[in-house]
Structures are given as C-alpha cells and as structure tokens.
Amino acid sequence: MSNRPLPSLRPGSPGQERRSLALSYLLWCLCLVGVCGLQRFYNRKPLSGLLWLFSFGLCGLGQLLDLLLLPTLVQQANQALQQEVGLDGLAIERQLLALARRSGARGFTLNDAVLELQLPPGVDSTVLRAEIQRLLIGELLDVGNDDRGRVVYREP
Numbered sequence: 001m002s003n004r005p006l007p008s009l010r011p012g013s014p015g016q017e018r019r020s021l022a023l024s025y026l027l028w029c030l031c032l033v034g035v036c037g038l039q040r041f042y043n044r045k046p047l048s049g050l051l052w053l054f055s056f057g058l059c060g061l062g063q064l065l066d067l068l069l070l071p072t073l074v075q076q077a078n079q080a081l082q083q084e085v086g087l088d089g090l091a092i093e094r095q096l097l098a099l100a101r102r103s104g105a106r107g108f109t110l111n112d113a114v115l116e117l118q119l120p121p122g123v124d125s126t127v128l129r130a131e132i133q134r135l136l137i138g139e140l141l142d143v144g145n146d147d148r149g150r151v152v153y154r155e156p
Contacts, residue, residue: 019043019077024070031056031063039066043077092119092131100141100155107144107152 019042027039037052057063066073095117099108108116110132114125132153135141142156 019074021071021074024074028063028066028070031060036063039070040073043070043073044080045073045077092117092123092128093135096128096131096135096153097140097155100153103152103154105154107146107154109150109152113153 024039024042027042030036030038034056035053036055036057037049040046040049040052052058052062052066055062057066096113099113099116103112110125110129113128113132117128119128132141136143136153139156141153143151143153146152
C-alpha cells in the first residue's frame with residue numbers, strides 16, 4: 001500500500017470544492033469595475049447572481065449588503081456541500097458494513113465491494129478504498145488474508 005493520502009468523499013476533494021471567503025471578497029471587488037453578482041454565483045446562488053448581474057447589484061445596494069453577508073453566504077454554501085457529501089459517505093459506510101456482515105468469516109475483497117455496492121456517480125475504487133481505510137481506523141472493520149492470500153475485510 002502506498003503512503004499517498006487516499007481520496008475521500010469529504011469536502012475539498014476534486015469535484016467537491018469548498019467555497020473560500022477570501023475569493024468571495026475578491027469576486028465582490030469586481031463590482032468596482034461594473035461586474036456585479038459573481039460572488040453569488042460562486043457561492044451557489046445563481047438566481048440572485050443573475051439578478052445582481054443585470055441590475056448592477058440592485059443599484060449598488062445589494063452589493064453593499066453582500067459586503068456584510070458574504071461570511072454567511074460562504075458558510076451556507078459549504079454547509080450544503082457538507083450535508084450532500086455526508087449523506088453519500090454515510091450510504092457507502094452502511095453498505096460496506098452490511099457487506100461485511102453478509103460475508104461473515106470469509107470476508108470481502110475490494111473487488112467484491114466494487115461489484116456489489118450501489119455507488120453514487122463519480123465514486124470509484126479509490127474513494128471506496130478510502131472509506132474502507134476510514135472504517136479500519138475506526139475499528140469498524142478488520143483486515144486479513146484469505147486462504148488464497150487475497151486481502152479481505154471482515155466485521156470485527
């Protein structure tokens with residue numbers, strides 16, 4: 001097993017980027033050159049972003065309001081991502097634990113998990129391996145070898 005960090009379904013992994021307050025403020029500054037609302041697009045508010053874009057930030061009042069609201073917008077965008085990602089991670093965790101229970105003493109391999117689990121789109125074996133690693137660290141799974149020398153995971 002390599003020493004590189006394993007990807008996971010946690011925020012910050014590719015395709016699941018967290019929103020930055022500093023970048024939000026930088027996008028807000030573009031209103032000074034006449035481009036308003038980009039901070040709202042960035043923080044997953046496309047409808048209000050369009051409104052800000054076409055009305056010059058609600059004639060500047062909305063832009064001024066956003067100057068105060070940006071920390072809340074970033075927090076809401078990241079919280080929505082956390083909930084979305086957390087649900088996928090929980091579903092994979094539950095499926096892995098159920099597979100371990102069904103497999104009994106013989107255990108299951110990574111290939112078994114890839115074939116049997118219903119994985120969300122975009123989740124591949126590296127993400128699955130990271131979830132298994134997390135379960136091993138949490139002592140929810142044990143690792144060993146079967147009679148053919150394959151790595152198998154079992155319920156403790």
